[in-house]
Amino acid sequence: MRYVLRCVLVAALLICGTAYAQTEDMVEDTVMTAMAPAPATNVNAFDTDNDHGHSVTVTWDLSVDDGGGTGAVTGYEIHRWSPAEMVTLDSLRGLLSAVEAELPNVADSSAEANLRRDSLRLRYAALIATSVAVGDDLDTEMKARRAAVKEAFLAALDGLPAAHARYPENGNWQLLGKVAAGVSTYSDAGGKEPTASSFIPDYCGFHYKVHALTADETVYGETAPFGPVECYGQWFNTGRVPVLLAVLIFGALTIIFVSIARRGADLYVRPLAGIEAVDDAIGRATEMGRPILYVLGLGTAADVATIASFTILGRVAKRVAEYQTALIVPTYEPIVMTVAQEVVKSSYLDAGRPDDYKDDTVFFVTQSQFAYVAAVNGIMLRELPATCVYMGKFFAESLLLAETGALAGSIQIAGTDEIAQIPFFIVACDYTLIGEELYAASAYLGREPILLGSLKAQDYAKAAVVVFALAGLLASYASWGHVFTDLFKVTN
């Protein structure tokens, strides 16, 4: 029995030993097979074109082991050499921000605040050699520290080009990011403000290298460093040349048509039902002895829709002044209110009734969207206007206003260029000006040469769109088609 047990024990030891030896072999095999992949080739780095600087684009040819993700390479890491001064700059940036945040709290004498200041003093001593007078006056001390930190920060900033030129002395490689297998470009873009943590300085000679990674991140193929390369801003964005051409052509068309209109030519604008109805609606209000409510929407005075609405308001106000009907213009924006007051005042003057103008015809309500709606809805139900005109920029309040107007029994005329709100006006109002009809309406009513001329220029621009769309359609079948389509490609 004892003999059998000894045999079993020896056999077990032999089996374990053999298994261990095999495992060792396998580990060795694994190390042997996990060889570094072929590195990426032709690494290139250059300043990113058509930008304000602070960005370098890195490109490379894929590793032969890439295979678009099917090979050994799982992705690429991009590294940039960073001098020690960049770390100092980061520390100074953090310290500056902390000192500035502390300044308004110098009156705080709590234990927590004192601890915070002690920590700041330690950070300061570790970074800056210049000592400051530490007295009882915390305010003076913190201001002195801020001045010293700022000076050191600016000095470190000035020293960055020289620090980068020292490559490869006293610095290390910093991982910037990773891209997937099959990708051969990386944009090293950062902030332009030195106080931003993502700041990348211009005019510094950067060096880059790319690692072709495998599933085991410790095993990779490394390229030779590429550099130096500097980033800087461009004065002219060549990617926007098509926009420049469009601006020039459109500007020229506008000038031509404005001058034609000024010479007295009769430029035809097709009638717009919504605008034709305005005069009838004002007449109705006069007959009923009820006011007209004019809502300019939620846009600012600089929105195109609001500007167009001012012209229509001018026309409505003039008619209202002639018929001596009441006008109510609640506004959402103080500057819109100011402009609207000027417009209405001028219209009353044009109508020969300046004395009838009252300052409270146009008034400010609030700049909170739904509070404004609540107020206008209340006005509608209390004043029961015969006509409600909504012209300008509208958002979620469009249906609330139009439904309440319908409830008050008003004739409603609306116009907006907000695509999402047009359906609500269409279902709830009697007449709706869709999108550009609002701009056309201002020209149609005003008959001013500038407005008419720009409307005509727009029409010709639309005709150009149709012509270009047809040409693009035909070009898409031709081998040279991309030459034509590239003319309209606008980058960033």
Place this chain on the structure above:
Amino acid sequence: MKNLKWFVLAAVCILFAVSWFAKASGGDGVDNSVLDAFLVTLAAFLTLAIMSFLYQDNPYYKFAEHLFVGVSAAYWMCLGFWSTVVGNLFPRISEGLSNFFLVPYQPGPLNFFFAIPIILGILLLMRLSPKGGWLSRWPLAFIVGTTAGLNFVRYLRSDFVKQISSTFVPLVVDWQGFGHFFSNISLTAGGPLVMMLTNLVIFIGVFCGIVYFFFSKEHTGVFGKASRVGIWILMITFGASFGYTVMGRISLLVGRLTFLFTDWLGIIG
């Protein structure tokens, strides 16, 4: 009728007090402070007051409306002052003012560009002066002119040049003869049939839509028919947009009802 008004007012006050007491005493199973209970009850009351507009204009709606307008107008005024004047301007121009308003001073060389918004702002306020009112037109002209100029380029880029390039679509996609087309016909999104129909809708939609918005010619004859197709396409688009937006609005209603039934009444767990 007058008595009815007082009766309703008394009922509302009693309901408000009961709700406040119930919320504060933890009657709904949630431990609220007296202030929290008051605020939840007030929010529920104001929600119901605004909703009472669906019945007709009434004193409760008027109360909620005036409170909402007054509070929001004051809030936006304070926000404008503290974020723009105190938050952005004072730290850049004066250390004394920065310290007074407890905002971090941003030292630096005196930048005269900051004088421009200050001057424009003061000119805008000249409107309040009976004699200097005309001065307020200068800042208005500046605001409207600069923004319109900046937007001109932006719109021309996004709404004109980019729109043109987006219309460059082939009407015939992956064409290998009628036999191949009909034998491999499918309704998958990437299939030639769907792609061709999509591109056709884009092209005809853009073409006829632009014709509708052409104001220099009367819409008669072939031009009128194309314009008619354009308005149909617009209406179909608006219909889809309407349905999509209405769904969003319903979620707003659900939000308020959730507040009433969960936070206030505690009916929904």
